[in-house]
Amino acid sequence: MTEFDHKLAAMSRAVGQGKLSRRDFMQVAMAAGLTVSASQALFSTAARAAPKKGGDFKFGCGHGQTTDSLDPATWSNGFTFHFGKSLFAAPLTQVDNKNNAVPHVAESFEPSDGAQKWVFKIRKGITYHDGRTLTAEDVVNTINYHISADSKSPAKSVLSSVTSVKTDGPDTVIFQLKGGNADFPFLLTDYHLGIYPSKDGKIDWEKGIGAGPYSIKNFEPGVRILGERNKNYFKDTYFDTVEMLSIVDVAARTNAYLSGEVHYINRADLKTIDQLKSAPDTELYNQAGFAHYTAPMHVDSAPFDKLEVRQAIKYAIDRQELVDKVLYGYGTPGNDNPISTSMKYAINPEPVYTYDPDKAKSLLKKAGLENLKVDLSASDAAFAGGVDSALLMAEQAKKAGIEINVVREPNDSYWDNVWLKKPWCLCYWGGRPVADMFLSVSLAADAAWNDTNWKNPRFNELLIAARAETDEKKRAAQYAEAQQLVHDDGGQVVLMYNNFVGAMSTKIGHNEFNSDFDDDGGYCWERWWMA
Structure with a gap:
């Protein structure tokens, strides 16, 4: 690398950390011979490269209906899907962008007996939005809510191999299965399985109080959900507030993006995709996957x-x-x-x-x-x-x-x-x-x-x-x-x-996307940031 390359790399890091203004960056880059457009593009890339806190993220979703509920056993569409993936709830495990199951509420998981028994260690110090502490007992009661005899939850069939789930001390949960399952941690990434506070064996889901990155400030079924950053979340998250609007009509969704009402829309209208591709400050979200x-x-x-x-x-x-x-x-x-x-x-x-x-x-x-x-x-x-x-x-x-x-x-x-x-x-x-x-x-x-x-x-x-x-x-x-x-x-x-196809403002920063689900696997809420 030349001396200028090293200097440019250092400047880019400073931009990503919010320590160098657009004006100062542009002056140095143009003085070195870069064109205005090249300098602007380089600045935009650098500005989005490092996560930073702040901003209000708005998302126009192509799903949602007036019968939507906070009951995790009823979630069945691409709007409520987000509730349990990473909006206000937090499951034991997540899927990373390499399609691996990784610990989340769980600190670790280990199989034994030919993967017929799984031991999950729960992270210490996780609190719900109302200040209650997440416990191993909450995990057991949440799982039992979905697999009980009278449960109508779609997660019941996902966990059909579970014969028992019990605590072993305050921070350990043991799953016993009918047979070995090497993929068992993946099953617990199901979006219905966010952990809820519980009492006397019953989970308290009615208010949508979870341990996820955002606490619910307003929920209007079929219209929107508004969340505020959980300052006690056990991982880094970036937006101050997040709002997901249910905009099922694709023309209305497109117009919401083009008018600047939202920063991101999914399920883009492919008939008019060129209109979105040519919109100012727009990145096409185009991710091949399993859908x-x-x-x-x-x-x-x-x-x-x-x-x-x-x-x-x-x-x-x-x-x-x-x-x-x-x-x-x-x-x-x-x-x-x-x-x-x-x-x-x-x-x-x-x-x-x-x-x-x-x-x-x-x-x-x-x-x-x-x-x-x-x-x-x-x-x-x-x-x-x-x-x-x-x-x-x-x-x-x-x-x-x-x-x-x-x-x-x-x-x-x-x-x-x-x-x-x-x-x-x-x-x-x-x-x-x-x-x-x-x-x-x-x-x-x-x-x-x-x-x-x-x-x-x-x-x-x-x-x-x-x-x-x-x-x-x-x-x-x-x-x-x-x-x-x-x-x-x-x-x-x-x-x-x-393919998952949508439109994203260049004001939004991100890393490599997940391919298992739309919207970065449903993790956009905690993985994206305002660039």
Whole structure:
């Protein structure tokens, strides 16, 4: 490095630490021969490089509904998802940006007995927003809230292998499992599992008092949540206040960003992405990951109870065209396997479901049908471009003798009144960091979110066996067979893997993003800062 390079690096560090003004930096850089634009770009990069405290962060979210609640057992969309990831609640573990499970409320975790027993040590001195101290007993009561016999929590299926959870002193929690599970710490990153204060065996969730980075100052279901920095949080966090607005309508969300009402929006309108890309002081949030869009069919409802009908529909959909016209290239076609090819143990099952109307017709004939008419419930609440996707699918399926009647459902009540209830609809899955976690929550026979009502005995055997298997080769083979069964027999049409695409003001600083979920894995609240 030249002397100027060293000096420029030192200046950049000073900018990141807030010790050097834009004016002084620009003067030195331009005196050294850099252009105005190059100097400005370099300053902006340096200014965002080091986290600093202060500022009010506003986020326009593409999810949220008036029925949203602070009850963690009810969270089911991309708005309430944030509550437990890192807004006001704090779970035992988190996922880092390398897709590793790391301690959070837990200080450490250790397996024994072939990963059938897990011992978690709890950090000392963690306090809730109201000053109460987080205890090992709170952890036990929180977990029991989700796995009790009468629980309706989606986390119940995630933790289905837990046979007992108990304290061993004030700072130790012991989980006993039905069988070994090397991925168990990942399961505890589930966004429903933030730890709550408790009394007499019951958790106190009603006021949203958690141990996370922000305490709730205002919550209006379907409208917004406002949080204030928890000065006693056990890790560094940066914004003074955070506000998440529910803006389900994509045009309104885009306008909120362009007008400066919010600093960041997710689920960008890909039809008008160029407008966002060219907006002043804007960085495109474009992160490939594990998320995908699906069209789940209830396999216990006619006509989807016939395997040949399900397979005919799968061949009647041109997924590449959906990627091109709905995602505008920001994604890849699905192949009815919910495990992303970038995840450990993933396979790409054969045969690949490519668009083949003739194949679809022959499958219908095998099912005793010359043609087929079905309803497909659709809404942009399912995912951005959901209605357009359904209409395109309807057009594609005509060539196979399948008439798809697209039923446009209201955005606000979609997750309560349509998903899990209508025989065929659209859905969005944010993905999970490991195969077991995803397969357990969405496809296990008793999973609360088994949105196809698929109950395949062999699949469930494999799921349990693979979870406990410590031999990597055997485990990979078990997961491969499980994925093939989902592909061949299941009712989950994986339309496409979508990139997470949004727009972010250059006023926001960040490090490398997580890829398991949108919005930096849901950790934007504690990992981002005002540059």
